[in-house]
Amino acid sequence: MRKKIAFIGTGGTIASLGAGPLDTVNYGARGMMLQADGILDRFPEVQEVAEVVALPYRNVPSPKIGFREWQDLVLLCDKVVAEMPGLAGIVIGHGTASLEETAFALSLTLKVPVPVVVVGSQRPASALSTDAGLNLVNAVRVAASEEARGLGALVLLNDEIQAAREVTKTSTGRMQTFRSPDVGVLGHADGDRLAWYRRPLRRLAPDTEFDIRKLAALPRVDIAYSHADADGTAVRAFTAAGAQGIVNAGFAPGFVTPGDAEALQEARARGVVVVQSTRAGSGRVFPTTKLAEAGFIAADNLTPQKARILLALALTLTRDPGEITRIFATY
Incomplete structure (x- = not known):
C-alpha cells in the first residue's frame, strides 16, 4: 500500500517554466511558475513511489520568503496533519536561494510528528536534464521513510539527504550546490534504497521550545x-x-x-x-x-x-x- 504524502509548492526554480529546454538562466524573467498540482502533473512518476496530494499555497520567489511564509508553512503543516488521517509525511517545494534558511527555521519551529522535507532544483522544470523531477521523487521517498522521523526538517537535492541545520548552498549553478561542510550528508536517496548513515544530535522539531504560530513578527x-x-x-x-x-x-x-x-x-x-x-x-x-x-x-x-x-x-x-x-x- 502506497503511503500518503502532502506536497506544498511555494514556487522557485523547481516550479519554473523557461522559454524552452535550453533556457537554464533567464527563465525567471518569464515569471511562469507551476502550482503544486501542476508540478505533480508534469512529473507523474512521483505517484509511483507514494500517493502524493497537492496542497494549495502561493508561488513566492525565494528571496521574498521570510518569517510570514515560515509561519504560514508551520500552520499549514499543522492543518494538513490534523485533516489528513494516515499522512506519512510532507514535502515542501522551494526556491534554492533561501531554501536553507526556511528549512532551518522549520526545523526549529514545526510541531508535527511526521517528516518534512524541503526540496528544490537547480534547473527549471522545463529544462533539458532538469533535476526537478528526480529531486521531487526522492524527497517524497524520504518523507515517506520511517527513518526520517524525528530529524527536524530535511533537505533533499542531488540524491543527498541533508540536515537543515548544517546544509548550505555553496554554488550558484552547479547541481552539487547543497553541502554540509563540517559533518556531511545524513544519507543518500539511491535508486535501490535510501541509504542512511547518521542522525543529528542537536535538538530538533517538533521537540523545541520555540512556537511562532501566534507571533506577529520576529524580533529584528x-x-x-x-x-x-x-x-x-x-x-x-x-x-x-x-x-x-x-x-x-x-x-x-x-x-x-x-x-x-x-x-x-x-x-x-x-x-x-x-x-x-x-x-x-x-x-x-x-x-x-x-x-x-x-x-x-x-x-x-x-x-x-x-x-x-x-x-x-x-x-x-x-x-x-x-x-x-x-x-x-x-x-
Missing part, C-alpha cells in the same frame, strides 16, 4: 559582515534601525576589525544581543576568554544567516545572555 536581528577597513557604520545603522540582535559575520575563526568591535560594544551597551559568527562557511567560533569579556555569544558552527534565525527565535523567549548561550549550545 541583522547581520554585519566584517571586511578589511570595516569601521562599524553598518553596525551603528542596524542599531539605529532598532535591531534587538546583531550577528557579526567575522573573519575566521571569529575576529572583527577594531571599528566593528567598537560599534558592537556600543550596541551591547544599548541592550543589543551580539552573536559572533564567521564568514568562512565552515568551522566553529570558539567561546574564548576574549569573546566572553566582550559579552558576545559564540555562534558555534552556524552560518551567519542561520545564527540570525536562531537568535531571533531565542529573543522571543529571553534576553538573558546565559540562556541564549544555552540555546546556541542546544540547537
Whole structure:
C-alpha cells in the first residue's frame, strides 16, 4: 500500500517554466511558475513511489520568503496533519536561494510528528536534464521513510539527504550546490534504497521550545559582515534601525576589525544581543576568554544567516545572555 504524502509548492526554480529546454538562466524573467498540482502533473512518476496530494499555497520567489511564509508553512503543516488521517509525511517545494534558511527555521519551529522535507532544483522544470523531477521523487521517498522521523526538517537535492541545520548552498549553478561542510550528508536517496548513515544530535522539531504560530513578527536581528577597513557604520545603522540582535559575520575563526568591535560594544551597551559568527562557511567560533569579556555569544558552527534565525527565535523567549548561550549550545 502506497503511503500518503502532502506536497506544498511555494514556487522557485523547481516550479519554473523557461522559454524552452535550453533556457537554464533567464527563465525567471518569464515569471511562469507551476502550482503544486501542476508540478505533480508534469512529473507523474512521483505517484509511483507514494500517493502524493497537492496542497494549495502561493508561488513566492525565494528571496521574498521570510518569517510570514515560515509561519504560514508551520500552520499549514499543522492543518494538513490534523485533516489528513494516515499522512506519512510532507514535502515542501522551494526556491534554492533561501531554501536553507526556511528549512532551518522549520526545523526549529514545526510541531508535527511526521517528516518534512524541503526540496528544490537547480534547473527549471522545463529544462533539458532538469533535476526537478528526480529531486521531487526522492524527497517524497524520504518523507515517506520511517527513518526520517524525528530529524527536524530535511533537505533533499542531488540524491543527498541533508540536515537543515548544517546544509548550505555553496554554488550558484552547479547541481552539487547543497553541502554540509563540517559533518556531511545524513544519507543518500539511491535508486535501490535510501541509504542512511547518521542522525543529528542537536535538538530538533517538533521537540523545541520555540512556537511562532501566534507571533506577529520576529524580533529584528541583522547581520554585519566584517571586511578589511570595516569601521562599524553598518553596525551603528542596524542599531539605529532598532535591531534587538546583531550577528557579526567575522573573519575566521571569529575576529572583527577594531571599528566593528567598537560599534558592537556600543550596541551591547544599548541592550543589543551580539552573536559572533564567521564568514568562512565552515568551522566553529570558539567561546574564548576574549569573546566572553566582550559579552558576545559564540555562534558555534552556524552560518551567519542561520545564527540570525536562531537568535531571533531565542529573543522571543529571553534576553538573558546565559540562556541564549544555552540555546546556541542546544540547537
